[in-house]
Amino acid sequence: MKLVVQVKLLPTPAQSTALEATLHACNETATWASKVAFEKDVKNNFALRKLAYAEAKGRWGLGAQAAHHVIKKTCDAYTTLKANLKAGNLGRPGSKLYLRATAKPIVFRPAGGQPYDDRMLSWQMTQRRISIWTVCGRVKDVAFTAGPEQLATLALYRKGESDLLLRDGMWFLNATCEVPQASLNTEPTDFLGIDLGITNIATTSDGEIMAGRELNRTRARERKLRTALQKKNTPSAKRRLRKRRRKEARQAKDINHKIAKHVVAEAQRTGRGIALENLTGIRERVRLRKPQRATLHSWAFRQLGQFIAYKARQAGVPVVYVDPAYTSRTCAECGHIDKANRVSQAWFACRACGFVDHADRNGSRNIRARAWALWRRGAQSTAPAPRQKQRHGAGRKRGITPSDARCASPAL
Structure with missing residues (x-):
């Protein structure tokens, strides 16, 4: 590769x-x-x-x-x-x-x-x-x-x-x-579900939570400083903006690489595949208040998914993308779907069976279960080849946006 x-x-x-x-x-x-x-x-x-x-x-x-x-x-x-x-x-x-x-x-x-x-x-x-x-x-x-x-x-x-x-x-x-690249593991023992979020960047179905609270505070501080410098609009402020303009992107990329490397290593060690949500078009579908938009749109979820995909491809770990609909409202124990099940950002409490769990862990378990069901019904790994970089130098931003990989399950 x-x-x-x-x-x-x-x-x-x-x-x-x-x-x-x-x-x-x-x-x-x-x-x-x-x-x-x-x-x-x-x-x-x-x-x-x-x-x-x-x-x-x-x-x-x-x-x-x-x-x-x-x-x-x-x-x-x-x-x-x-x-x-x-x-x-x-x-x-x-x-x-x-x-x-x-x-x-x-x-x-x-x-x-x-x-x-x-x-x-x-x-x-x-x-x-x-x-x-x-x-x-x-x-x-x-x-x-x-x-x-x-x-x-x-x-x-x-x-x-x-x-x-x-x-x-x-x-x-x-x-x-x-x-x-390693040969693809065609007989995984199970799947490791990954729930992506803002407060918690990634939560696995094993219960491991990779929180982003400190990172979110850093991003909020950088955004506030950037706004202040833009309002000042002096030569000194512009120099500082140029110097800091890629700092947040470098930090996000570094964290995404570390998360992806850890997730793929854990899946490879335990002989499992990786289950991810198909978040294509999430920014267009989600309606948020204006203060929340910057928080949602500034984190590179697509980049994290791409890092996981290409590292999994290199390690021979199968990756399956599942429909994210109602994963946060569905009980991982009994399957009951209810908006009221999501008590808060952090907690899930099923209204039918009384099951209580961390909300993101419950969501990642649902993602794991859907991927495992698809795999048993004939789905193949959808870990895509690394994205081809566009030639540098064009005056306007014209990058080809490849369609996200989708699960290739037959007759679902």
Whole structure:
């Protein structure tokens, strides 16, 4: 399976200048190629090469491989746009958003990411150095660093392209790795149900609660500070906002990785599968007061589900998605469904049999039971392949939104 390992580059000032000039040249060329593709209505990679390749090398001074990658990046951007238009992510045909997205060529950011292949980029793993092509010539001995686990994965399994990124003044390489995966466990002994929430980020059917109270307080404090800085709107406030803008996202991503790793390890150790709720469209379905919307919409539930799915795929653990309807109102003991069963956010008390339990644990047990029933009736694992990253550099946000995996149970 394909995984992306991110390493941080530590270039000297001269090396950094060469890298920055390369990104600017590549993205200027991509913007020009995008204009050609738009005017000629040629969005196919090989057809666009016939129109743009020679000029990309001559007028813009790119190497042969760089010119190929720039043209392909342009076509990928239009493919992404087409998929978003088809999925309705940019409004209905004729709407303002739809027209704004289709009325002019795609523009690439000057510092947008640029793909590199092994002809343009070579790795010296033991020395932790790379040699990379730039518009200023080949730049050698660029140092890089990463965590021990990332370095080991990179040394063993790196295969394919890498993306050069400039983010907040720091340089990164996203390297593609072809990591072997374990064979799928087709005979799980049971399922580990996972209930996702805001107060408790994840609760397992074993009763383990991964609470997010401290994290929620941190997020509320960050949101309050962000609001204050935005109102102040001074140069100093803007600098602080730029410095802190990805802090909350990094923290959420780190916690999601840790939760996913723990859940998959527990399921693998006990020979069980993992049961998750299919939360597709949850933000559109749920009606909340305005103060609660930021809390719901700011946590990356989809990201956590994706992390669990790809880690489970790597470990050979089956994953089944179930319908989340009434899991919080159904008694895990007798099956009685009643809105009054949910006494509070934390507690569940069945009006029929008197069963009392933590509300999230009761919900996770219902999720486990539904997944187990589906599996016995013939459902297969729905752990999806890792999401393919879109090419970096498009001026507008046009990521393809793949449909969430659904349980493939026959004749349910």
